[in-house]
Amino acid sequence: MVSEFIDLxxxxxxxxxxxxxxxxxxxxxxxxAIEKEEARLAREQNIVMTPEARQRAINAWxxxxxYDGHYVACRDTMQGVEVLAVGLEEIGPLLREKSQEExxxxxxxxx
Amino acid sequence: MSGLAxxxxxRTLQTxxxxxxxxxxxxxxxxxxxxxxxxxxxVDSGTEMTSIPADVAKLLDLPFPQQPMSGLTHGPTGQQVxxxxxxxxxxxxxxxxxxxxxxxxxxxxxxxxxxxxxxxSVSLLGLTGVVDKIRITLDGTPTxxxxxxxxxxxxx
Numbered sequence: 001m002v003s004e005f006i007d008l009x010x011x012x013x014x015x016x017x018x019x020x021x022x023x024x025x026x027x028x029x030x031x032x033a034i035e036k037e038e039a040r041l042a043r044e045q046n047i048v049m050t051p052e053a054r055q056r057a058i059n060a061w062x063x064x065x066x067y068d069g070h071y072v073a074c075r076d077t078m079q080g081v082e083v084l085a086v087g088l089e090e091i092g093p094l095l096r097e098k099s100q101e102e103x104x105x106x107x108x109x110x111x
Numbered sequence: 112m113s114g115l116a117x118x119x120x121x122r123t124l125q126t127x128x129x130x131x132x133x134x135x136x137x138x139x140x141x142x143x144x145x146x147x148x149x150x151x152x153x154v155d156s157g158t159e160m161t162s163i164p165a166d167v168a169k170l171l172d173l174p175f176p177q178q179p180m181s182g183l184t185h186g187p188t189g190q191q192v193x194x195x196x197x198x199x200x201x202x203x204x205x206x207x208x209x210x211x212x213x214x215x216x217x218x219x220x221x222x223x224x225x226x227x228x229x230x231x232s233v234s235l236l237g238l239t240g241v242v243d244k245i246r247i248t249l250d251g252t253p254t255x256x257x258x259x260x261x262x263x264x265x266x267x
Contacts, residue, residue, distance in 0.1 A: 005131065007124045033123055037130075041258050050256045053118070057258075060120050071167070071232065073149075088223050092170045100146050107137060108171070109151035110232050 018066060023082045030061045055080075067111025074107055113266040115203045118257040119249070134249060134262040136236060137202035142172040147200065150234055154247060154262060158237035161211050165193060165219035167234065173197065175215040190217040201245065201264060212240040243267065 034057055041047045049057070059081040063074065066083075073085040073094055084106065085094040091108060098106065119132045134154040139147035148171040150163070162185075168175050179191035193215040198208055241247075246267055251260035 005124065007126050037121075037123070037258075041253070045253045045258065047253055047255050047258055049258055053256050053258055056118060057121070061122065064122055069232065088166060088170050095148065095171065103147060103149060104139070106149050107151055108149050108167075109135070 019086060020066060021083050021086070023077070023080050024062050024066060026058055026062050026080065027065050030058060030065055033061060034058055063111045070111050072109060072111050074109070074111075075105055076107070113205055115201060115264045116257070116261040117203075117264065118261055119251070119259040121259045130259075132251075132259055136262065136264065139200040139202060140171060140173055141198035141208070143174050144172065148172070149202075152234045152236040155235045155237060156247070156249075158235045160239050161197070161213045161235060161237045161241060162216050163197070163213060163234045164232060165191075165215040165217045166221055166223070167232075168215050169219040173215075175213075175219075185214070185216050188216070192216060193219075204264065204266065207266060209241075209244050211244070 034054065037057065038049060038054070041049060055078060056076075059076050063072065063081050063083075067086065070086060071088055071091060072083050073091045075082045075084065085091045095103065095106075095108075117134070117136060119134055121130050121132050123130050135151050136154050137149065137151050140150055142148050150167070150171060152161070163173070165175065175195045176193045179193050183192045183194075184190060185192055195213055195215060196210050197213045198210055200206055200208055236247075244267055246263075246265040248263040248265075249260070250263055253260060
């Protein structure tokens with residue numbers, strides 16, 4: 001049984017309510033959290049994140065920032081995470097119009 | 112490739128500052144037309160049976176039984192259960208098509224509920240009929256490329 005801890009202090013739960021599509025802008029809160037995490041890793045693990053690991057974390061946390069708990073169809077890129085559709089009612093038609101080749105580049109996940 | 116390392120995903124709770132880890136694995140699932148549809152599963156060693164919300168399965172056009180099982184409900188949620196299988200490839204591995212038992216939870220025709228709890232939304236990869244086909248290891252050893260460690264998946 002999946003655990004679900006709802007963070008009432010997190011941005012989504014404070015009700016900003018932004019739901020951008022396309023390449024997601026990285027919120028200042030995520031930039032700050034990444035810097036804090038980098039400092040923690042350096043201090044506690046003596047680790048400097050690779051650029052790929054840093055981008056992966058930015059993508060995951062940005063998606064979570066806007067879409068925590070919501071189904072999205074998205075693509076990870078080195079420029080950021082690109083949201084193609086949100087919610088089952090949008091994702092269904094999107095998947096039906098994509099070719100098999102295009103589907104292999106898309107993730108359907110809960111943000 | 113018969114093995115795969117997938118970085119564990121972390122999130123920071125603003126309330127406590129705690130860093131919470133989760134393991135996710137991307138799959139391709141064969142639909143009714145024979146095409147592959149993408150779906151991310153949460154890997155959950157505490158889950159007995161792999162499950163997918165039935166409305167998500169319908170959206171992806173996955174084959175599943177029309178009728179729910181009589182006398183069986185999903186304990187934590189009380190949802191109806193359809194017992195079937197999924198035909199699945201692990202994204203990033205060698206293309207092997209696995210057949211995993213799967214329970215499809217809830218009413219596939221229920222209207223979308225944007226406020227549905229996460230526990231009712233996430234597709235879970237459980238143990239039954241899975242761990243005899245792929246070995247799943249959680250390794251929290253931090254590295255520069257994977258600062259929170261890895262989910263390691265190997266073909267058996």
